[in-house]
Amino acid sequence: MDNLLVNDRTEEILKQDEHLVHSFSDLHSLQAAGARTVISQAEGAYVFNEQGERYLDGMAGLWCVNVGHGRREISSAVAEQLNTLDYFSTFYNLTHPSAAQLAEKIATMAPGSLNRVYFGNSGSVANDTAVRVLHHYFNRLGHPRKKKILSRIGAYHGSTHLAIAMTTPAYREGWDSAEELVHFLSSPCPYYRPDNMSEPEFADFLIDEMVRDIEKIGADRIACFIAEPIMGAGGVLVPPQGYHQHAAAVCAEYEIKTISDEVVTAFGRLGHMFASNDVFGIQPDVICTAKGLSSGYQPISATIFSDEIYEVIAGSGDRFLHGMTYSGHPACCAAALANIAIIENDKICEHVLEVGPRFEASLKSLSDLPIVGDVRGSHFMIGIEFVQNKDTRRPFDDEIAIGMRVSQKAQDRGLIVRPLGAMIVLSPPLILTVTQIDEIAGILRESIVSVLDDLAKAKLL
Ligand SMILES: Cc1ncc(COP(=O)(O)O)c(C=O)c1O
DSSP: OOTTOOOOOOOHHHHHHHTTTOTTHHHHHHHHHOOOOOOOEEEBBBBEETTTOOOEETTHHHHTTTTTOHHHHHHHHHHHHHHHHHOOOOOOOOOOOHHHHHHHHHHHSSSSTTTEEEEEESHHHHHHHHHHHHHHHHTTOTTTOOEEEEEEEEOOOSHHHHHHSSSSSGTTTOOOOGGGGEEEEEOGGGGGOOTTOEEEHHHHHHHHHHHHHHHHEEEEEEEEEEEEESBBBOOOOOOOTHHHHHHHHHHHHTTTTEEEOOOTTTTTTTTSSSSOOOEEEEEEEEEEEEETTTTTTSSOOEEEEEEHHHHHTTOOOOOOOOOTTTTTOOOHHHHHHHHOOOOOTHHHHHHHHHHHHHHHHHHHGGGGGEEEEEEEEEEEEEEEEEEEEETTEOOOOOGGGGGHHHHHHHHTEEEEOOTTEEEEEEEEOOOHHHHHHHHHHHHHHHHHHHHHHHHHHTOOO
């Protein structure tokens, strides 16, 4: 980074940070130990801490900085927007240019008749909006009992009261949620499928379960099925071949609407603007997206509905009773438009399609290490699962915190990855070069070997 400013204020910042409530953190330990790293600058695929130390950002922030850090086209577009129109709402019959332009742009990119866009400021809100609107859709059609949501064990759909209810129960242990609305189907994780099943049999097993549960609950009580094309925070779970298409067919048969949660998978992460149709061959009724929509430069999400849903909720004598002050915020829309222009002009999807397989292959090459049980995912969305015994797939005890150990070793070597139970997850900026890909694989190999040494010394293997 040419203009790196080093003025180490770590101590002062950590003191101020005592007032900050950190998401998904162990607040008790954090209170005792404080935050570990203060990241204060970023450029390309790298972030820098207060001491000026450089880290490869293996998570693209939080699965979001798709075009990489420091893109002046986006920050300039935001500044220009704020200087022209800092804020106005899209309530009632008002609008402004950047919200209208972005809505049209998204409609042209989204598959099929997904032409109607509602903006929010997070993936959680996008998913909440989808369910609120579908509930209302069925009310309008005279089916007020159609309210339940089918979700899956392992899913992550966000943290608002409703989104966390649709999220796998492990993410809300001891916390309340609107769980009475949600029915969970089995996780589609092939690695932990029942022993005797082939992958096609596993797909059939999951679909049979879906049909059985729909029949049991009654389709007249189920509004929608929400699914990430590839589960992210649940452990980068790629479902068995054909699963999404079969699930969509079942939903169509039972008149259950499908929501594709593309908060992570859209805007190039799998090599396409949207993965639902281009990668998995499905046409959802609603797509929810966020993160890569602005590459995280501004908080914006989109809930994209089919024309058919829109026509029903736009019927006469009704109002769209849903709205947030920052829905379609001009600066967020400007950031998203500039970001989409970069994805298109820099041919980011093409780059991901070209080098994504190399990323997958170089991480898969770690499979020779004795604790690497599974390397899974697709293109720029990969998870590595560690197991105590590869033959039996016996997991590590939670106390060993194996994912955290590997991620800390990687961080010591200049790479940020996300620990997730017995896994680490990688979801880097989509601009990664082949050299950086090789660097990541090298650092991870060294880190895992070093953890192996530690475990052997502590007789934990
Ligand atoms: C698939 C998926 N859906 C929804 C969300 C929630 O998005 P947000 O954190 O912006 O509310 C996330 C966040 O990681 C996600 O991965």
